Amino acid sequence: MHITILGTRGEIGPSAPLHAKHAGVLVDGTILFDLGEREYLDRGADAAFITHLHPDHAFFVTDPTAIDIPLYAPEQAEHDMPIMVIEEPVTVGPYTVTPVPTHHSVRVKSTAYLLEKEEEKILYTGDVIWINREFHPLLEGCRLVITDGSLVRKGGRVMRDKESGKIYGHAGIPDLIDLFAPFTDHILFLHFGSWFFEDVEASADRLRALGEAKGVSVIVGSDGMEIDTGSL
Template identity: 50%
Template sequence: MKIKILGTRGEIKPSAPYHSKYSGILIDNKIMIDIGEKEFLKYKPQVIFITHLHPDHAFFTRDKKHFYEIKIPTYAPEKYENNFVQILKKPKTFLGYKITPIPTEHSLKVKSQAYLIEKGKQKILYTGDMFWIKKQYQKKIPKLSLVITEGSYINKGGRIIKTKNSKPYGHTGIPNLINLFKPYTKSILLMHFGSWFYNYGAKKARNKLKQLGKENNINIIIGYDGMDLDLSHITD
């Protein structure tokens, strides 16, 4: 699999070169996961999967006039505006790739799911935003060539808010994500950076992430807008 990282900025104001576009990745020029920017349509994917209907992952929820411009089959965890998107709840094969939705915990207002993409021996998981994956869904995760996840918070625990009824929502921290995914993979690619990344400055932020990788004996890959990744370089 060849993966292009289209955008690595979270839903925040700060921006920096190579970290200015909202979420999206492209697999083998065919499959797009998340479409945080309208301009990603220029890649002409054959199918689009959306992790959740927040605007930094689905541009058309921000700018509704562009809504009907997507004439590409689009899948999401839930309905949106009539039947514009289709719901994907079960594993299904698209263009020779097996796509399995894995429910994630993130928001109280929108449903969210990660996608497991399998082709031959190559298996990747793209999570979108999250603070947790329930144990029953963790069981569905096989050994992975790569996990692509979010970098909203560098602190342990991230920012998980509880409502009056103790219902949690938000994002966990990068150290927690590393702990969660370590048993499944040797490589974690981080994107969707939060303000911490811009406050540190990209260089210092990268060093901090590399250090976290060393401490955890895991290969941390720091995503940037336009990054190309060939998975044949990642063994196992």
């Protein structure tokens, strides 16, 4: 599969030339994951899959607009958007997209997406703390995992809502490496938090070193990056 990383900045103020846009990943020019920017709709994709309805992943939450490709998300939006709520795998041409529930927020539902084409599969998580163990067998043999670079410290920032008992926030990058290393050799981080922008090059080195220590190759995402999963 051919992956185009569209945006790698989290929901934060700081920005850098190659890390300015919000969440978005395009696969084979056909499947979009997240719509952090309205301009991603101009890519000519056949369908868009939203991980959760935070505006840095779904621009239309704060800026409702007509969207004329099939739009999938884990729940309906407040505005009258033509969302199809995804609970089961969806087929788009030769691709199968399977939702994998994630923990991230109390107010919005969140899901990762497993994308399969022939023998190959990749996972795109969006913002994430954890994926329940019952879903881990699905992740076996991923060519690439694309995940949340919000926080670099171990433990991330995870809080518990008193009323619902639900956890919310983001895992730390070391936690996500531990979570995904059993299932893949390649982890791409994007959705960077403020920590990353203090010194982009040093942060990228730090990320790669964290991967090396766990025996996985860490790829530091940048806006416009192109990756052929066959060459990984």
